Each structure stands twice: as C-alpha cells, then as structure tokens.
Amino acid sequence: MSALIEVEHLSKFFKSPRGMVHAVDDVSFVLEQGKTVGLVGESGCGKSTLGRTLVHLIEPTAGSMTFEGKDVTHLKGKAMNEFRRNAQIIFQDPYSSLDPRQTVQDIIQEPMRLHLHYSKEELERKSSELMDIVGIEKRLRMSYPQELDGGRRQRVGIARALVLNPKFIVCDEPVSSLDVSIQAQILNLLMDLQDEFGFTYLFITHDMSVVRHISSKICVMYLGQMVETSDKHELFDHPLHPYTKALLSAIPTTDIHAPKQRIMLKGEITSPVNPAPGCRFASRCIYADERCKQPVELKEARPGHFVACHRVKEINNL
Ligand SMILES: Nc1ncnc2c1ncn2[C@@H]1O[C@H](COP(=O)(O)OP(=O)(O)O)[C@@H](O)[C@H]1O
C-alpha cells in the first residue's frame, strides 16, 4: 500500500483577542492511496481546519505535508494550481457553498473554465457526463441550487469536486445536513465513486455510525490533537482512549441483547486558546491524575493501534 499524503507535526493556529486558538496542534498521519480515513470528534475540535489545511484553502502554521512523496507544505503559482486540481473538498452545506446565481451546468463547468482550455462543446459534453456520474437528471442543468432538494444539491457539490479528476477529496460532513433517508444514497455514491476512480478520502464527521460505514481507518480528534488512530475494526472492537469509549457508547444500538452503558462526559471542555501542556481531555476524564498534566503523545498500544493517553495500559488491562 502506498501513501498518497503524509502529514507530520501539522499545526494551524488562529489569532484571537483572547490568545492563540490551537485549532490543529501537532498532528501526524498518513492517507493511503484509494482508502478512506474517517476523522471524528466533537464540534470545534479542529476537523474542518485540518481538512481545509490539507487542500490549501488555509495555510499551515507549522509542520509539513507531502503529496505523492513531494513536499507540498507551502505552494505558490503553478505548483499551487496543479495541487488544487488534485485535491478537492466537498462541504457540509451545499446550500451555502454553491453560488445561488449560477445554474447547475455553470457550477460544474466553472473549474474547467478556470483550469482547462476546453471548447464550448467539450465543456458541455464533460458537464453532462459528470451529471450522469453523480446521478443528476439532465433536465436540471439550467436549474439553480435553491430549486433543488438537499440530496441533489449535494450531488452538484460532488460533481464540482470531480471535474478536474482529483486524486484526493476531503469530505467535510457531506451528509450531516441531509435527511437520514438521503444520507445513505450520498454515502453509497461516494463509495461507488471511490471504487470506480480510486479516490483517497479524508471523511470528516461527528457521527460514529457514518464513520463505521465508510472508513477503512479512523482518526479521533480532541481539541486539536489526535487521541487515537487505528484500523476501523480494531477501533470499534477495542476502543482504548477514554474519549473514544465515550463517543462509541453514544451510538444508538438496535440489538436488545447487547445493552450498552452510555458514558456521559462531564466537566468543562478545555479552551483551545493557549491550552496547558498536559492531556486536553483531563478535565472530563474519570481516570485523570497527576501524570496527566504532562504532555501526551500517540504511542502504539496494540499492533497498528495508536493512543495518546498516559494511563492507557492500566485502563485497558494491556
Ligand atoms: N478562521 C478562524 N479564525 C479563528 N478561529 C477559528 C477559525 N476557524 C476555526 N476557528 C476555531 O478553531 C477551532 C476548530 O474549529 P473547526 O476546525 O471548525 O472545528 P470542527 O470542524 O471540528 O467543528 C474552533 O475553536 C474554532 O472556533
């Protein structure tokens, strides 16, 4: 298996009147070609910031990233243009991310107009092909986004991301604003597209059932940091970090023979502004003790399974 993207010690801080917001703070991980990494964590933990940094919608504060082995941490001009073709993003809310004054056809054609020298016929052929691929009826090509239902709008958002034949796509909560009945259709479309075109996805969600459905590997984020990462099955079978255990305990279950105890998180959420050096989950963790004031980093706790917790061995009898 080969790595498409390697991220090392990546950080993104924002200046705020109260101090530096550590939105993404020293994260490292690898995205394998053709696979889906699910990125989960509560609202505000830095998922979107990480996703946007990976596609260069925003620039990193520190750290490095490579794409197909080449350093792409800081890009300009032609190199940035080329990278943009390869790395795209699908947003949560297609309503606010699609220009209401453009028709479906214009929206899909725009990236081609900016990046490729196509004739009018080529533009029309290619956009009609894309509408087929993502399942939008041709009769809708002159419609405006606000005339479409949520599912179709998101299909337009997906088509726009595919126009330039990218290799990598960040899916930032692409089904979170859709009706449950439509969510499965869009997830299946994204998985079919991956089978057909070999896309590599970073799939961002706060919904553990969605991540279970779509990912091969999972990264759990808490307040700007990765706290646990492993293969999906390993993570669902053996969650090791106290925060991941709480997240998983909140998934509704339909199996009456496996009643679960929901772990409720209490305590204040630590502020992402100038955070103290220790474990950021400490204020909500029932296992927190003196050691947890020391900085914590990801370590292999089981084969291929990395956890950032000082007490991971005792808590899990490893
Ligand atoms: N442009 C920005 N300026 C200042 N702070 C920001 C900006 N974007 C995000 N943040 C802050 O960074 C943190 C992470 O936000 P975000 O990446 O949107 O989280 P998530 O997608 O997990 O909900 C939050 O504290 C948020 O308020």
Ligand code: SF4
């Ligand atoms: S390092 Fe300490 S506070 Fe943090 S998750 Fe582990 S036990 Fe809890």
Ligand SMILES: [Mg+2]
């Ligand atoms: Mg977000």
